Amino acid sequence: MYLGFVTFWSGFFQSLIESRDVFFKAAQVTLALTAVSIFIALFIGLFFALLKISNVKPLEWIANAYIYVVRGTPLIVQIFVFFYGLTSIWMISGFWSVALGLAFHNGAYIAEIFRGSIQSIGKGQTEAGRSLGMSQMVTMRRIILPQAFRRALPPLGNQFIIGLKDSSLAAFIGVQEIFALATTRGANTFDYMTWLLVCAVWYLILVFILTLVVGLVEKKLAVSD
Amino acid sequence: MIEVKELNKYFGDLHVLKGIDFNVDESEVVCLIGASGSGKSTMLRCLNFLEMKNSGEIKLKGESIDPNSDDLNGVRQQVGMVFQHFNLFPHKTVLQNVIEAPIQVKKISKSQAKKEGHELLEKVGLGDKADVYPSKLSGGQKQRVAIARALAMKPEIMLFDEPTSALDPELVGEVLQTMKDLAQEGMTMVVVTHEMGFAREVADRVVYMHDGKIVETGAPKDIFENPKEVRTQEFLSSIL
Ligand SMILES: Nc1ncnc2c1ncn2[C@@H]1O[C@H](COP(=O)(O)OP(=O)(O)O)[C@@H](O)[C@H]1O
Ligand SMILES: [Mg+2]
Numbered sequence: 001m002y003l004g005f006v007t008f009w010s011g012f013f014q015s016l017i018e019s020r021d022v023f024f025k026a027a028q029v030t031l032a033l034t035a036v037s038i039f040i041a042l043f044i045g046l047f048f049a050l051l052k053i054s055n056v057k058p059l060e061w062i063a064n065a066y067i068y069v070v071r072g073t074p075l076i077v078q079i080f081v082f083f084y085g086l087t088s089i090w091m092i093s094g095f096w097s098v099a100l101g102l103a104f105h106n107g108a109y110i111a112e113i114f115r116g117s118i119q120s121i122g123k124g125q126t127e128a129g130r131s132l133g134m135s136q137m138v139t140m141r142r143i144i145l146p147q148a149f150r151r152a153l154p155p156l157g158n159q160f161i162i163g164l165k166d167s168s169l170a171a172f173i174g175v176q177e178i179f180a181l182a183t184t185r186g187a188n189t190f191d192y193m194t195w196l197l198v199c200a201v202w203y204l205i206l207v208f209i210l211t212l213v214v215g216l217v218e219k220k221l222a223v224s225d
Numbered sequence: 226m227i228e229v230k231e232l233n234k235y236f237g238d239l240h241v242l243k244g245i246d247f248n249v250d251e252s253e254v255v256c257l258i259g260a261s262g263s264g265k266s267t268m269l270r271c272l273n274f275l276e277m278k279n280s281g282e283i284k285l286k287g288e289s290i291d292p293n294s295d296d297l298n299g300v301r302q303q304v305g306m307v308f309q310h311f312n313l314f315p316h317k318t319v320l321q322n323v324i325e326a327p328i329q330v331k332k333i334s335k336s337q338a339k340k341e342g343h344e345l346l347e348k349v350g351l352g353d354k355a356d357v358y359p360s361k362l363s364g365g366q367k368q369r370v371a372i373a374r375a376l377a378m379k380p381e382i383m384l385f386d387e388p389t390s391a392l393d394p395e396l397v398g399e400v401l402q403t404m405k406d407l408a409q410e411g412m413t414m415v416v417v418t419h420e421m422g423f424a425r426e427v428a429d430r431v432v433y434m435h436d437g438k439i440v441e442t443g444a445p446k447d448i449f450e451n452p453k454e455v456r457t458q459e460f461l462s463s464i465l
Contacts, residue, residue, distance in 0.1 A: 127275055128312035128371075132326035132378055133302035142329055146316050224316050224358040 016198050027202050030177040033167040037102035038160055045110025052115045070108035076169055078105050083173045098170040106163045117152035150221045157214035161207050178202050226251045226413050232281035234267055241267050243437040252411040256424035259434035265417040269384050273304040305375030309387040311367040313359040320355040323374045345373040349403050365396030369403050382413040425449055433457045
């Protein structure tokens with residue numbers, strides 16, 4: 001019993017260390033997938049957040065419908081719809097179809113985050129901007145959004161972490177990221193547990209780095225407090 | 226400078242301004258007094274179209290302004306506003322607060338804006354605070370920055386909505402002094418205030434509002450020493 005325990009963990013650490021180069025490569029794919037999808041999702045999110053606060057009913061309906069669909073269907077279904085849908089009309093790689101699927105998915109949650117943070121900025125800020133002769137656009141861009149973005153950072157960081165972990169679903173359409181590599185190794189060695197744990201360690205490292213980066217950005221933006 | 230005729234304003238069913246007639250001449254300082262809820266802020270906010278009138282006419286420098294066709298951003302550039310709660314931009318330094326609108330709206334060069342911004346900050350006694358964020362300032366300093374920020378657009382008229390009401394008593398004086406200096410330079414000003422000392426000393430005219438109407442208007446001496454209307458007498462005796 002005790003011996004089995006020791007053997008397992010020493011085997012695990014050995015695997016972790018020996019496989020570091022291939023997993024490092026796979027981690028880069030995971031990171032790229034996360035970065036690209038989150039980057040696009042930020043624009044999608046901002047766009048739909050602005051629709052939601054536009055006070056134009058049809059625009060609000062569009063935004064609500066989008067958010068409703070994303071929230072109401074499984075992410076894996078969205079990813080497969082993007083994969084089959086996009087690859088059938090377009091020469092697009094599995095990587096990019098998943099990236100767009102994840103962007104579509106995260107965009108809805110980010111839209112809600114932005115909407116909340118924009119609405120949390122007091123009316124007085126808008127009035128101050130408008131009273132100085134700024135247009136609605138300029139007031140939004142120069143006064144409201146910078147403050148809203150700062151307030152959105154903690155929940156955004158949270159969403160980034162979710163996005164990072166969700167990128168593991170790319171394995172199901174053959175993108176060679178961390179989870180795909182781990183399951184392949186598991187199948188080849190009949191030792192799923194070891195490789196799943198290796199995979200978990202890599203995700204923990206990535207999440208740790210991401211948390212650090214978000215924390216740094218938060219600190220940088222907090223100079224005015 | 227400003228002519229208001231038969232101004233009516235509703236919030237839903239609530240009739241807040243009931244046929245206001247009101248004029249301000251160039252370089253005149255008018256103080257608006259009256260109980261809370263009488264419509265002073267709404268009146269002021271109609272003048273720079275932060276609130277839209279329901280009926281009546283608002284003329285600025287002789288020109289009638291139609292919110293539907295006229296460029297309100299252009300109108301607002303000529304009408305500076307100072308708020309009770311300052312509404313400084315917290316993510317910008319003091320100087321950035323002051324130069325933001327001149328750069329973004331008037332498109333003047335950054336170096337020119339900075340030069341003028343520093344001059345304005347000197348003028349309100351905050352030359353040494355240019356690179357500080359608003360969170361580091363006292364209420365009185367914040368309000369003086371807000372005044373400098375409004376002045377940076379070189380407005381024709383300045384509106385003040387209870388500029389000292391949110392301040393600790395010991396900080397009221399510095400803001401009132403800044404406003405006095407401004408009045409002495411000939412700035413046209415409309416000031417909603419509960420500072421009767423200021424109204425008495427600085428105002429050319431005092432306007433008493435009650436329940437959405439202007440009840441009485443006159444020189445400070447007349448209003449404070451022998452108000453004609455019973456309502457004005459009651460209001461003054463309730464606060465003095
Ligand atoms: N945005 C608004 N929506 C609805 N009612 C309002 C709004 N702003 C002011 N009011 C009402 O209008 C009346 C006048 O308010 P206000 O102009 O702020 O008075 P004052 O500045 O003299 O205290 C009050 O009864 C107030 O409750
Ligand atoms: Mg008021």
